[in-house]
Amino acid sequence: MLRLNYISKRDVKNIFGELQKRVEIDPQLIDYLKEFEDDVKKVVEEKFEIVVFGSTPALFKTQKVDFYLPTLYIVNMLYNTKKIVAVPAVTVDEGAVSFLKNGADVMIPGIKKVLKSFSKNAIVAVLEPSEKYFIVIGYALVDSTQIAPGVKGKAVKNVSHLDDDVWRTSIQVAKALSS
Known part of the structure; x- marks a missing residue:
């Protein structure tokens, strides 16, 4: 059962302040959200919360991450x-997809292309091989300059992926609010 609660103007202002400090977030994402700044709600679940602008589940936080990340829902919507x-992105090879959809972190050897460079701790989205949609949102464990052939290790911490609880709740919220 989803429970949506409106959040105060001060909280909304704080969220925008936090987003504006994240240099990797495209200003167009923030501008889009500002269109709905008078209609901001929050869904709080046991392990995460989602901030909804209008009928768009746009940002989320989990127990493990203390800053807001854009949801896969909004990065895919803006992209498509x-x-x-909306944020720096990498494209992965086919071999990585099933692991990522099961929550694995993004490994450097699985990255085919860096679409926009980023620094460590930046929010990063992950595109599937045909670059039609994003399958993971997370944050960088290395600078994008360290992603190169022959380099091993983790590149991106997987915070949310297709078909996880944040994704499913986002879809549920979007359907409930757009009907």
Whole structure:
């Protein structure tokens, strides 16, 4: 059962302040969210919370991450409707996809392409091989300059992926609010 609670103008202002400090977030994402700053709600679940702007589940936090990340829902929506890449992104090879959808972190050898460079701790989205949609949102464990052939190790911490609880709740919220 979803419970949506409106959040105060001060909390909304704090969220925008936090987003504006994240240099890797495309300003177009923030501008899009500002269109709905008078209609901001929050869904709080046991392990995560999602902030909803209008009818768009846009940001989330988990117990393990103390800052807001854009949801896969909004990064995919902006990418597929407005061609906006909201945060730095990498494309992975086919072999990585099933592991990522099961929550694995993104390994350097699985990355085929860096679409926009980033620094360690930046929010990063992960595109599947055909670059039609994002399958993971997380944060960088290394600078993108360290991603190179022959380099081993983890590149991106997987915070949310397709079909996880954050994704499913985002879809549920979007359907409930757009009907």
